[in-house]
Amino acid sequence: xxxxxxxxxxxxAARPRYLDELEAVxxxxxxRRDTAWPAFHGCYDWHSxxxxxxxxxxxxxxxxxxxxxxxxxxxxxxxxxxxEQTLLEAGGVPGELPYxxxxxxxxxxxxxxxxxxxxxxxxxxxxxxxxxxxxxxLSSTAFSTAVHADDYRNLSWALLNLGEWSAHTGHQxxxxxxxGLARQLMGLDASLPLGxxxxxxxxxxxxxxxxxxxxxxxLPEEETADWISDLLPERFDLRPVETPQTAHLAGLNxxxxxxxxxxxxxxxxxxxxxxxxxxxxxxxxxxxxxxVNYDAHSHWVPQFGVYALALSMGDESELxx
Numbered sequence: 001x002x003x004x005x006x007x008x009x010x011x012x013a014a015r016p017r018y019l020d021e022l023e024a025v026x027x028x029x030x031x032r033r034d035t036a037w038p039a040f041h042g043c044y045d046w047h048s049x050x051x052x053x054x055x056x057x058x059x060x061x062x063x064x065x066x067x068x069x070x071x072x073x074x075x076x077x078x079x080x081x082x083x084e085q086t087l088l089e090a091g092g093v094p095g096e097l098p099y100x101x102x103x104x105x106x107x108x109x110x111x112x113x114x115x116x117x118x119x120x121x122x123x124x125x126x127x128x129x130x131x132x133x134x135x136x137x138l139s140s141t142a143f144s145t146a147v148h149a150d151d152y153r154n155l156s157w158a159l160l161n162l163g164e165w166s167a168h169t170g171h172q173x174x175x176x177x178x179x180g181l182a183r184q185l186m187g188l189d190a191s192l193p194l195g196x197x198x199x200x201x202x203x204x205x206x207x208x209x210x211x212x213x214x215x216x217x218x219l220p221e222e223e224t225a226d227w228i229s230d231l232l233p234e235r236f237d238l239r240p241v242e243t244p245q246t247a248h249l250a251g252l253n254x255x256x257x258x259x260x261x262x263x264x265x266x267x268x269x270x271x272x273x274x275x276x277x278x279x280x281x282x283x284x285x286x287x288x289x290x291x292v293n294y295d296a297h298s299h300w301v302p303q304f305g306v307y308a309l310a311l312s313m314g315d316e317s318e319l320x321x
Contacts, residue, residue, distance in 0.1 A: 048303070069115065098131055203248050213262045232267070
């Protein structure tokens, strides 16, 4: 068993404080009237508002913070949800397929886990239908392009959330679709090895880690054990981004942590948990890249951090690690 001086234990003990710091930024952004959307009108743009509301629910579930739920409920009124659904079903939300719709499914699932309320289910069902249709229509070339994308177009992130939402709701056709496409992801080892994420980063998603995250989450262990064992390199010197040169690079440390935590869960190899902690601590120690500059950072980056922290705080095995 690790000692009290293990870096993991110090980090684990600090997680509630980190959530408090992220919460303050998110709670100030979500109620803003930055756009004309009925519910998701804060956080500069629609998709950031969606994952802002997601983050408030995740923090409430993990800490019980009452103000988080109050702010979330203030924008998720019954009338606003109905209006969002009407607009989504009528023509969709421009530019939000697949990224924003994927976050909407994450939000709907988190709201049910945190509060037991299923009032977002009709809206999420409409989003899932559009997301599944988009996935089914991808050509082989478009599929490959989307898997390799390091931004809003990334397929693995959309697939992960469609699969988790569909498993949560029991939508078997969409579960089968997600699992089938996850198996296709396993066939891209040559073009998207884990080492691809060691290249100079350009955007806010790590396509190789996201591919691993989707496959290991959506498919059973007996199907992925040999695959991941063969895929993982002996060394993986992934260093956090110390000084993001663009606004989008400010989200990469947090989004890398998502896949790194999943690798720790599956393999039990401490190097993945160490990388997870390193990426989170590095970025959390630099509030200039998540707590200030609303247009560039603070309207969206904190939510990525909440998602990363929620992964380990929701993992009961870590209580005794």
